[in-house]
Amino acid sequence: MNNIVTSRTELRQLIRHRRQQLNPSQQHQAAQALAGRFSQWPELSDCQHIALYLSNDSELDTWPLIHALWQQQKNIYLPLLHPFTAGHLIFQHFLPNTPMRSNQFGIPEPDWSCPDLIPLSELDLIVTPLVAFDEQGNRLGMGGGFYDRTLAGFSARTAAGSPRLVGIAHDCQQVERIPVEAWDVPLPAICTPARFFLL
Incomplete structure (x- = not known):
């Protein structure tokens, strides 16, 4: 295992532990603060079809x-593990009454419904x-590479392109520098409860 992989693994463990130390009250306050800050992002007005995810492993x-965006009449989509392309994600429309199931990692995802899937380009x-991030927009994920592989074709898009990418995280997940690999997809924006980083 080379040094960059070792340092990424150690950093991932460190920040996951830091995130897991947040008590329920801190988690609740952070989630409410982020929802308020994100909902006021000016670029959100141009976004109708938004992919999100359900939290896991002490994520924010x-x-x-999700509820704030539903109140703004936004369409929300959740990721599913791609059934035919290993290591990739697809996205499906999510409503309060959407049937759910647990995937192979024990994470809830919508029960497969082909008519409710949306192409990435839409x-x-x-x-x-993300597990950790830095001010340059570099993102350290859980290590599975699902988002990196799924979004690789969009890494060179400009801010005017679609879809836009934004990461969300607790403030305690910021680090000085993420060790970067060639396949990493940097994020043009990251939102935390305290601030919005625009790169």
Whole structure:
């Protein structure tokens, strides 16, 4: 294992532990603050089809944000593990009454419904999870590479392209520098409860 992989693994463990130390009250306050900050992002007005995700492993709770976006009449989509292309994600429309199931990692996802799937090119915004980030927009994920592979074709898009990419995280997940690999997809924007980083 080379040094960059070792440092990424150690950093991932460190920040996951830091995130897991947040108590329920801190988690609740952070989720509410982020939902409020994100909902006021000016670029959100141009976004109707938004991919989000359900929180796992002490990630910042996305439910307040999902409900805030529903109140703004936004269409929300959740990721599913691609059934035919290993290591990739597809996105499906998500409503309060959408049937759910657990995937192979124990993470809830919508029960497969082909008519409710949306092509990546028709999404206006994709909100990505992350373990750690830096001010340059570099993102460290859980290590599975699902978002990196799925979004690789969009890494060179300009801010005017579609879909836009934005990461969300607790403030404690910011680090000085992420060790970068060639396949990493940097994010043009990252939202935390305290601030919005625009790169």
